[in-house]
Amino acid sequence: xxxxxxxxxxxxxxxxxxxxxxxxxxxxxxxxxxxxxxxxxxxxxxxxxxxxxxxxxxxxxxxxxxxxxxxxxxxxxxxxxxxxxxxxxxxxxxxxxxxxxxxxxxxxxxxxxxxxxxxxxxxxxxxxxxxxxxxxxxxxxxxxxxxxxxxxxxxxxxxxxxxxxxxxxxxxxxxxxxxxxxxxxxxxxxxxxxxxxxxxxxxxxxxxx
Numbered sequence: 001x002x003x004x005x006x007x008x009x010x011x012x013x014x015x016x017x018x019x020x021x022x023x024x025x026x027x028x029x030x031x032x033x034x035x036x037x038x039x040x041x042x043x044x045x046x047x048x049x050x051x052x053x054x055x056x057x058x059x060x061x062x063x064x065x066x067x068x069x070x071x072x073x074x075x076x077x078x079x080x081x082x083x084x085x086x087x088x089x090x091x092x093x094x095x096x097x098x099x100x101x102x103x104x105x106x107x108x109x110x111x112x113x114x115x116x117x118x119x120x121x122x123x124x125x126x127x128x129x130x131x132x133x134x135x136x137x138x139x140x141x142x143x144x145x146x147x148x149x150x151x152x153x154x155x156x157x158x159x160x161x162x163x164x165x166x167x168x169x170x171x172x173x174x175x176x177x178x179x180x181x182x183x184x185x186x187x188x189x190x191x192x193x194x195x196x197x198x199x200x201x202x203x204x205x206x207x208x209x
Contacts, residue, residue: 041074045074051101052103105191107195
């Protein structure tokens with residue numbers, strides 16, 4: 001499988017970009033990964049890159065976007081930060097990826113049993129991690145059930161996963177609110193901004209589309 005060319009990238013729509021990720025995740029789950037020579041793709045991309053999607057995911061070692069979506073070198077931009085939230089730097093990276101480099105889809109990908117979300121649920125504090133987890137706290141507060149304070153912590157995995165979903169939703173809201181560039185591109189249907197959740201138990205991605 002060859003790397004994406006400028007011409008191939010131009011043919012992709014936001015919906016077909018989403019379909020490529022869905023098909024890749026299906027291949028991953030079924031152990032039918034595409035036949036590609038990564039070093040050949042290094043050669044293909046030495047003079048330029050033409051990815052079709054931008055994925056914001058957690059730094060969790062189990063959630064590598066290139067692997068779980070069965071993509072090769074030059075196929076996607078991958079932004080990673082614990083808790084998959086956005087800040088000014090990540091938004092700038094997304095704007096570059098979409099407006100200048102031509103990607104057609106922005107996927108905010110959370111995952112089950114997220115350690116960063118667990119830390120936010122437990123109000124953990126440690127060095128710079130304290131400020132990072134504060135970015136996820138709004139999601140904790142917006143998940144109102146269970147109301148019993150003894151069940152609103154990392155030991156309640158259902159609560160953790162609901163917070164992770166809410167965190168994805170709030171991140172998408174922040175992208176649209178804080179990036180005029182991406183908001184305008186989405187309104188013109190040049191890109192699509194969606195969310196998803198990766199299940200660390202079976203390798204599947206549930207898309208919020």
